[in-house]
Amino acid sequence: MTRPFNFSAGPAVLPEEVLSQAAAEMLDWQGSGMGVMEMSHRGKEFISIYEQTQSDLRELLAVPPEFSILFMQGGAIAENAILPLNLSRGQQTDYVVTGNWSERSQKEARKYCSVSIAASNVESNYTSLPKPASWQLSESAQYVHACSNETVHGVEMHTLPDLKSLGSKVPLVLDISSHMASRSIDWTRVDMAYGGAQKNVGPAGLTIVFIRNELLGHALPHCPSAFDYKIVADSESMYNTPPTWAIYVAGLTFKWLKKQGGIAAIEQRNISKAALLYDFIDASSLYQSRVEKDCRSRMNIPFFMRDEKLDAAFLSGAKAAGLLQLKGYKTMGGMRASLYNAMPVAGVQALIDYMRDFEKNQA
Amino acid sequence: MTRPFNFSAGPAVLPEEVLSQAAAEMLDWQGSGMGVMEMSHRGKEFISIYEQTQSDLRELLAVPPEFSILFMQGGAIAENAILPLNLSRGQQTDYVVTGNWSERSQKEARKYCSVSIAASNVESNYTSLPKPASWQLSESAQYVHACSNETVHGVEMHTLPDLKSLGSKVPLVLDISSHMASRSIDWTRVDMAYGGAQKNVGPAGLTIVFIRNELLGHALPHCPSAFDYKIVADSESMYNTPPTWAIYVAGLTFKWLKKQGGIAAIEQRNISKAALLYDFIDASSLYQSRVEKDCRSRMNIPFFMRDEKLDAAFLSGAKAAGLLQLKGYKTMGGMRASLYNAMPVAGVQALIDYMRDFEKNQA
CATH class of the missing domain: 3.40.640.10 (Type I PLP-dependent aspartate aminotransferase-like (Major domain))
Structure with a gap:
C-alpha cells in the first residue's frame, strides 16, 4: 500500500x-x-x-x-x-x-x-x-x-x-x-x-x-x-x-x-527538501512565499496564490491527488506544507508536480 | 498466542x-x-x-x-x-x-x-x-x-x-x-x-x-x-x-x-472477580487481606503472606506461570493484584490456582 x-x-x-x-x-x-x-x-x-x-x-x-x-x-x-x-x-x-x-x-x-x-x-x-x-x-x-x-x-x-x-x-x-x-x-x-x-x-x-x-x-x-x-x-x-x-x-x-544518518544527515535532507519547494514557488507566477529568504522555515512553508478564490479548488484537487492537510492556518489562509523529517523527498516532488499541473490549468 | x-x-x-x-x-x-x-x-x-x-x-x-x-x-x-x-x-x-x-x-x-x-x-x-x-x-x-x-x-x-x-x-x-x-x-x-x-x-x-x-x-x-x-x-x-x-x-x-454490556455488566463482573480472590484469601491460612470487608477495593487487592520472606519466591513463580506485575507497592511490600475491567475471570482463576499450589508447596 x-x-x-x-x-x-x-x-x-x-x-x-x-x-x-x-x-x-x-x-x-x-x-x-x-x-x-x-x-x-x-x-x-x-x-x-x-x-x-x-x-x-x-x-x-x-x-x-x-x-x-x-x-x-x-x-x-x-x-x-x-x-x-x-x-x-x-x-x-x-x-x-x-x-x-x-x-x-x-x-x-x-x-x-x-x-x-x-x-x-x-x-x-x-x-x-x-x-x-x-x-x-x-x-x-x-x-x-x-x-x-x-x-x-x-x-x-x-x-x-x-x-x-x-x-x-x-x-x-x-x-x-x-x-x-x-x-x-x-x-x-x-x-x-x-x-x-x-x-x-x-x-x-x-x-x-x-x-x-x-x-x-x-x-x-x-x-x-x-x-x-x-x-x-x-x-x-x-x-x-x-x-x-x-x-x-x-x-x-x-x-x-x-x-537515516543522524541529525547532520536529516538536516541536509531537510535543507534540500525546503529548497526544492521554495525554488519552485519563487519561479512560479501563481504561487508566492511572503517570508524573506534569509529566514524561511525548512519545516513549515506557508504559500499563497494570487487569487485566494483558487484555494478551495487547489486543496480539493490536492486531496484527490493524495496530498493531505495542506490548508493554511486559520488566521493566515492560503496553504501550508509542513516538511518534517518523516516527509520523504518523493512527497515534496509529488506536491510540486501537482502545483505545476494546477498552475498550468489556470493559464 | x-x-x-x-x-x-x-x-x-x-x-x-x-x-x-x-x-x-x-x-x-x-x-x-x-x-x-x-x-x-x-x-x-x-x-x-x-x-x-x-x-x-x-x-x-x-x-x-x-x-x-x-x-x-x-x-x-x-x-x-x-x-x-x-x-x-x-x-x-x-x-x-x-x-x-x-x-x-x-x-x-x-x-x-x-x-x-x-x-x-x-x-x-x-x-x-x-x-x-x-x-x-x-x-x-x-x-x-x-x-x-x-x-x-x-x-x-x-x-x-x-x-x-x-x-x-x-x-x-x-x-x-x-x-x-x-x-x-x-x-x-x-x-x-x-x-x-x-x-x-x-x-x-x-x-x-x-x-x-x-x-x-x-x-x-x-x-x-x-x-x-x-x-x-x-x-x-x-x-x-x-x-x-x-x-x-x-x-x-x-x-x-x-x-461487554456497559457499566452495569462490567460492574457485576468486577464484583464477581474481586469476590473470587477475596474469598480464596479469607479461606487460606497463608494469605491475608488487611482491609476491612466493607471497603475492600474491587480493583486493587493488596495481599500479604504470613512470612514476607516467601514474597520473592511467590513473585518469581508467578512470573514463570504467566502472572505478571504482582509485586506490592514500594511502601507496602507484599503483593497486589489489580483486577481492572480488562482482566478476564480466567486471569483471576489462574492467579488463585497458582496461589493454591504455592500454599500447598509451603505445607
Missing part, C-alpha cells in the same frame, strides 16, 4: 517504519507478554525503553551532560506558563515576538512575571526576523524567550542567536517545537529549549524540555509539583506517570533518525 | 480487541491514509474520534448534561494542583485522607489554599474508611476532596457519600483514577470527578475530568491557561493539542465496554 503524503503541521506524519514496528509490538513488546501501553512505568521493561530513548536523544542532538532532558506533558502551550513558573522568579523577563507562537508565549508569561518585548517583527507581519544585535535585552532579565521556528508564520532562525558574543549573560530559552530534531543545536548558545513532540518526534501528549542544570530549583511557590523542573529532573520524569506510549514512539523515531 | 495475565496497577492491561484494532489501524485509520497519531487534532477525522469518544463515555457513565467532560494531561498528580487552582478560590477546602493518594492530594493543595482534614484513617493504617457522617465538614469549604478508590491501600467507597442528606452543601470532588469506568457513579452526589486514564481506560498521558458546569470559571489568576477548566471546556479540550492517541485508545476501550 502506498500511503498519501501528509503535510499536516502537527500532529504530523511519522515514519512508516516507526508505525509498523509500533503496530507489530502492540500486544507483546519484545517477548514481555505486554504491550507498551500496559506496562508499569516503574517496571524494568519500561525503564529500559525510557533510558534508551533518553540516551538516543542525547546522542542525536549532542546534548551536553550539563543539561537534563525532561519528558513532560501539556505541550508548548502549557510550557508558556510552566517556563515562567520555573525560571522567572516573579521578576523581569524578555520576550522576542516573531509570530503567532511567541506572541502567545509572552501573553501567558504576564501572569507570572514582568515581560518586556525585546524585539518584535509584527510590523512586517512576521515575514522577517529581528537581528539579535537589535534585541533590547534587559541586564536584569531572568531569561530571554524566543521561538526559533514559527509554525504558523513559517519563519525560522537558521542560526541561533549568540547572545554571549553580544555581551549579554541573560539565559536564552527557545521554543523549538516545530523544528526539534530536524537540525543540530549549538548548546553553547542555548540554556533551555522545549517543544511538543507532535511534529518531528512522536504523538501529541509529550513535551521535551532540555535545561541547563544550573537553572533548576527556582520554581515559584505556586508551581504545581508535577511541573517543577527540578522535581521532574530529580525523579527521572517519573514524579507523575509519564506518557509512556508517547515516549516509546519517540524512541522508535530516534532509532529511525539514527538509521 | 495466549498472553500472560498482567496484574499491573497502572499503566495496566488493555483489552486485546482494543490493542488489535489499534495495531490494525496504525498506518491507515478507516481509509483516511493517515494513522491517528499523524492527524491534525483540528481535522474532521480526529474531530469525529473525539466526539464519538466523548459521547460514548457520557452514555456509559450516564453523565448528565450539566457536567462537562474534559480531556487533559498530567494525570491525577497534576490534578492535585490543578483542582485547587480552579476551585479553591484560595480559601478553605476540606480533604478526607484514606490512603497514599488522598494524602498526596491534600499535601499539594496546601500550596494554593487552606486545607482542613475532614477525616483520616491513618490510625488504622488505611485499612478502613471513615464514615461520611463522621466527616468534619467546614460550612465555608469551597469543596471536599476524597479518593473513592485508593490504588495503593486497596480501599474503595462502595457507596459514594451522600453529603446533601447529611446537611452539607459543600461540593464533593472525587479522585476516581483507579476505578473510573469500573462501576456506575451517582452524579447527584458528585460535583467533580477526575482520574488518569491508565487504569481502566487507556494509555498514560490522558486525564479525564467530569465537572459540574456551575463550578467552571473560578480559576486563580496564576492558573496556567492550559489547565483552566473553563478554558478547556470552552475549547472542547483543544486549547492545547490534546493527547490524540490516548483519546483514540480510550474511545476504543469505551466501544469494547459497550460490547
Whole structure:
C-alpha cells in the first residue's frame, strides 16, 4: 500500500517504519507478554525503553551532560506558563515576538512575571526576523524567550542567536517545537529549549524540555509539583506517570533518525527538501512565499496564490491527488506544507508536480 | 498466542480487541491514509474520534448534561494542583485522607489554599474508611476532596457519600483514577470527578475530568491557561493539542465496554472477580487481606503472606506461570493484584490456582 503524503503541521506524519514496528509490538513488546501501553512505568521493561530513548536523544542532538532532558506533558502551550513558573522568579523577563507562537508565549508569561518585548517583527507581519544585535535585552532579565521556528508564520532562525558574543549573560530559552530534531543545536548558545513532540518526534501528549542544570530549583511557590523542573529532573520524569506510549514512539523515531544518518544527515535532507519547494514557488507566477529568504522555515512553508478564490479548488484537487492537510492556518489562509523529517523527498516532488499541473490549468 | 495475565496497577492491561484494532489501524485509520497519531487534532477525522469518544463515555457513565467532560494531561498528580487552582478560590477546602493518594492530594493543595482534614484513617493504617457522617465538614469549604478508590491501600467507597442528606452543601470532588469506568457513579452526589486514564481506560498521558458546569470559571489568576477548566471546556479540550492517541485508545476501550454490556455488566463482573480472590484469601491460612470487608477495593487487592520472606519466591513463580506485575507497592511490600475491567475471570482463576499450589508447596 502506498500511503498519501501528509503535510499536516502537527500532529504530523511519522515514519512508516516507526508505525509498523509500533503496530507489530502492540500486544507483546519484545517477548514481555505486554504491550507498551500496559506496562508499569516503574517496571524494568519500561525503564529500559525510557533510558534508551533518553540516551538516543542525547546522542542525536549532542546534548551536553550539563543539561537534563525532561519528558513532560501539556505541550508548548502549557510550557508558556510552566517556563515562567520555573525560571522567572516573579521578576523581569524578555520576550522576542516573531509570530503567532511567541506572541502567545509572552501573553501567558504576564501572569507570572514582568515581560518586556525585546524585539518584535509584527510590523512586517512576521515575514522577517529581528537581528539579535537589535534585541533590547534587559541586564536584569531572568531569561530571554524566543521561538526559533514559527509554525504558523513559517519563519525560522537558521542560526541561533549568540547572545554571549553580544555581551549579554541573560539565559536564552527557545521554543523549538516545530523544528526539534530536524537540525543540530549549538548548546553553547542555548540554556533551555522545549517543544511538543507532535511534529518531528512522536504523538501529541509529550513535551521535551532540555535545561541547563544550573537553572533548576527556582520554581515559584505556586508551581504545581508535577511541573517543577527540578522535581521532574530529580525523579527521572517519573514524579507523575509519564506518557509512556508517547515516549516509546519517540524512541522508535530516534532509532529511525539514527538509521537515516543522524541529525547532520536529516538536516541536509531537510535543507534540500525546503529548497526544492521554495525554488519552485519563487519561479512560479501563481504561487508566492511572503517570508524573506534569509529566514524561511525548512519545516513549515506557508504559500499563497494570487487569487485566494483558487484555494478551495487547489486543496480539493490536492486531496484527490493524495496530498493531505495542506490548508493554511486559520488566521493566515492560503496553504501550508509542513516538511518534517518523516516527509520523504518523493512527497515534496509529488506536491510540486501537482502545483505545476494546477498552475498550468489556470493559464 | 495466549498472553500472560498482567496484574499491573497502572499503566495496566488493555483489552486485546482494543490493542488489535489499534495495531490494525496504525498506518491507515478507516481509509483516511493517515494513522491517528499523524492527524491534525483540528481535522474532521480526529474531530469525529473525539466526539464519538466523548459521547460514548457520557452514555456509559450516564453523565448528565450539566457536567462537562474534559480531556487533559498530567494525570491525577497534576490534578492535585490543578483542582485547587480552579476551585479553591484560595480559601478553605476540606480533604478526607484514606490512603497514599488522598494524602498526596491534600499535601499539594496546601500550596494554593487552606486545607482542613475532614477525616483520616491513618490510625488504622488505611485499612478502613471513615464514615461520611463522621466527616468534619467546614460550612465555608469551597469543596471536599476524597479518593473513592485508593490504588495503593486497596480501599474503595462502595457507596459514594451522600453529603446533601447529611446537611452539607459543600461540593464533593472525587479522585476516581483507579476505578473510573469500573462501576456506575451517582452524579447527584458528585460535583467533580477526575482520574488518569491508565487504569481502566487507556494509555498514560490522558486525564479525564467530569465537572459540574456551575463550578467552571473560578480559576486563580496564576492558573496556567492550559489547565483552566473553563478554558478547556470552552475549547472542547483543544486549547492545547490534546493527547490524540490516548483519546483514540480510550474511545476504543469505551466501544469494547459497550460490547461487554456497559457499566452495569462490567460492574457485576468486577464484583464477581474481586469476590473470587477475596474469598480464596479469607479461606487460606497463608494469605491475608488487611482491609476491612466493607471497603475492600474491587480493583486493587493488596495481599500479604504470613512470612514476607516467601514474597520473592511467590513473585518469581508467578512470573514463570504467566502472572505478571504482582509485586506490592514500594511502601507496602507484599503483593497486589489489580483486577481492572480488562482482566478476564480466567486471569483471576489462574492467579488463585497458582496461589493454591504455592500454599500447598509451603505445607
